[in-house]
Amino acid sequence: MVAGPGHFVVVFWSRRNGADHDGYNAMAAQMVHLATEHAGYLGHTSVRQPDGEGITLSYWSSEAAIKDWRDHVDHRLAQARGRRDWYEEYRVEVAKITRSYQGNKTKGDI
């Protein structure tokens, strides 16, 4: 992950309805593909529990890049489908990173 202080993180918390139906996985993969090619995209991480609660973090070089991605026409369609068909509840925070650090046992730095 190349994100650090001065970059932005978008926190997307969501609770999905149970079934993995209606093309959710295909849409999610397509959105990752599109985001990856979007100007200012730095990386993302996604975690979801079997009960449907999940968090996706995406990292961006600037707030302008995030707004541009938010308004991307295919992403807008995906958001609408998500609200209608897939998400029971969601929460989004856009935040500017002030500090970051990490450790990795395999690399011997923890």
Place this chain on the structure above:
Amino acid sequence: MVAGPGHFVVVFWSRRNGADHDGYNAMAAQMVHLATEHAGYLGHTSVRQPDGEGITLSYWSSEAAIKDWRDHVDHRLAQARGRRDWYEEYRVEVAKITRSYQGNKTKGDI
């Protein structure tokens, strides 16, 4: 969740070793209890996949509150145990929220 623009989010991403051993759950519960009582704590959410990858978001009123909690003696001990016994890899970002929004199907706002 009462956090919004001007507040801070701490993103803690981690990959745990497999076993749920050595008192991890008890320590995690104790840390949540302590954090909840800490000045400036606003809330938290935690998600973990069966493969051990997880994200904990905690929300704070200020960066000073986060530093104070980081340096809490019991939290320091928990961090050391985590690095030694529980985490294969982790990443932390402290970030200041600039925008936030949410939706809830049950409440009818999505």
